[in-house]
Amino acid sequence: MKLINSLTYAAVFGTALTLQAQVAPAQQKLNPTIESFVSEIKNNNQLEKISHELLDGIGPRLVGSPQMDQAADWAIKTFNSWGINSRREDYGTWKAWERGLTHVDMTYPRAKNIEATQLAWSPATKKAINAEVIAMPVFTTEAEFKAWLPKVKGKIVLMSQNQRYGRSDYQYKEFGTEELYDKVTTQRKADNDAWANSIKVTGHNNNTLPVVLEQNGAAAVAISYWTGIMGANRIFGAKTKNIPMIDISNEDYGMLYRLAENGTTPKITLNAQSKHNGVAKTYNVVGEIKGTEKPNEYIILSAHFDSWDGAQGATDNGTGTVAMMEAIRTIKKLYPNNKRTILICLWGSEEQGLNGSRAFVEDHPEIVKNTQAVFNLDNGTGRVVNINGSGFKESYEYMTRWLAGAPNEVTKHIKTDYPGLPSGGGSDHSSFVAAGIPGFMLSSLNWGYGTYTWHTNKDTYDKIVFEEIQSNAILAASLVYMADQEETLVNRDRRVLPNGRDGKQMEWPEVKGPARTSDAYFK
Structure with missing residues (x-):
């Protein structure tokens, strides 16, 4: 949703x-x-x-995964057991991908398991990657970015903003002084603005930058899509084509970032297993009384x-x-x-x-x-x-x-x-x-x-x-x-819509067709 x-x-x-x-x-x-x-x-x-x-x-139940197929079979079986006629209605195809196990471990400066998740549709590692970690800094100019870019070759690149504060805002509000809460929220905004500008000056965005890192020889790309709630990260799809892309918990990501930033170059072993299985059918499951x-x-x-x-x-x-x-x-x-x-x-x-x-x-x-x-x-x-x-x-x-x-x-x-x-x-x-x-x-x-x-x-x-x-x-x-219980179909007249922010009258949403293949989605 x-x-x-x-x-x-x-x-x-x-x-x-x-x-x-x-x-x-x-x-x-x-x-x-x-x-x-x-x-x-x-x-x-x-x-x-x-x-x-x-x-x-x-x-x-990721679209195109074996689990989606298993879920459809289960739903149809369940409906049928209740006496409800059911069917699967195919409408297209999607890139087929099957998640395997992911292991990420820091091996230097000390041994530690890293909490990480391979992003959906990520390429797998052919064999475990043992590599140094490099943290992408805050850039103020495109020239700085271009000067830094060659350093990513052979490295696992930390591509997300480092979060200065790992506690949620609501805890600072509940337990901190008013001055501390104001300081933290002000600093968060400044950090967020600086990072957004840093991405902008590269000439890329969060969707295209992973491919640029890949093209310049990175061994893998790591992000941390923290929600602002301790322990919770959003997990979406990989943007790389040939190298693994993973999400690391905010807590472990911050540790790796600080080590890399302060001159103690951490090393990681990354083993991300998954399978690309061609294309799979997309469908709805429909039960009918x-x-x-x-x-x-x-x-x-x-x-x-x-x-x-x-x-x-x-x-x-x-x-x-x-x-x-x-x-x-x-x-x-x-x-x-x-x-x-x-x-x-x-x-x-x-x-x-x-x-x-x-x-x-x-x-x-x-x-x-x-x-x-x-x-x-x-x-x-x-x-x-x-x-x-x-x-x-x-x-x-x-x-x-x-x-x-x-x-x-x-x-x-x-x-x-x-x-x-x-x-x-x-x-x-x-x-x-x-x-x-x-x-x-x-x-x-x-x-x-x-x-x-x-x-x-x-x-x-x-x-x-x-x-x-x-x-x-x-x-x-x-x-x-x-x-x-209604005798007839209810009235479906549409209201006259008000003006929008631009002062123009809003229009009823247009009917849009589905994406029947994943080609455009993965461009």
Whole structure:
């Protein structure tokens, strides 16, 4: 998931009417079917079971990896065991890569294991690399950079900024004096600005610079993409073509940087194993419960299935996946006569640009045009606390009604923004919104998502708050039931959008096609 959503625009432009979700009084009498959903999900849910199978047994689901294939087979088998017809829908290909073991050890000036992760799609080491470490300094001119560049030959290059302070800002604020907090935050900004300027004067950027280092003979490139939270680093893809690229924990990276900077040249042994397996198919996994009265109209439970692979892909987006799986399991068991066809769509390659959902919209116009609503989960482990009307003029009318049918204990936390603004690409509901279909992000309480688990080495099973995603499964199942009870497809008129920052009227997001191959991504 990208940390962008339409709530940001609403906050900036102040155009959305904020309302508390409308619910019945405290002694709420639920529809008997929804009441049965609540009982089933509270007392008989399979959230921990399927989370364990997916996250512990299979692990992260990088597009093009064997683990993604294993996860698809598992999901189809699981759906079928629940009596839900399911299928894999191929839509393209991607660079195939399989992670192996990575070992990094400092051998001089002392022996120490280094906490490091090989970046996705990184070239492997043919044999262990034993090399000195060189730290890229802060440059003030391009001439300085060019004069330094020959020094990288045969070295493992530290390419990221060294963090002067390894504690998070919130600790300085909590425990330090006001003067200390001001000093640290001021110094951090100055360091960040100086480093950004240093990269700029090289004439390159963080994506292109690794290739320049490689072309000048570097043995490997090491970065440290620290989130600002102790122990948490973001793990994305390698930018090198022929040499390994790794991410080192902030703590170990700082030690290596200081040693190199102060004249004690550290030495490292690096063994990064992985396999490039040509190309692999990309696909979505789709489960289907056929409608009894209006089988050619649809309601979609949406979550992306893929992840980055620095950890287990637990909160991005294992939690969305298992909550939606639990919702459709419950619906299948307790709502036998659904009017419309209910789909659960587990998207592939969301992390590389919403490719799975964009392919579905492009490949299934007959489904898309007759879709009642899309409910999407994709932002961590917290309970849903915000729902945006996505720019649909009448969203207040029907979403308020649907939320009123859900349990008060779930909806009492939710604030709504109607009609809201359309999301331009934060997650997979955006693919449907662009096509004019009511798609709603069920936005969750943060639980440190943005800084601690989003795309990091800490996105693991133990970070899941099952009580919260249980609530989300209840909400999703309830919304599906309420949307299914509508006599007709809801109104999908679009609001007149306000002016943007540039003073010009904002435009509805355009429908974008998927990347059906990885060629452009890896250019």
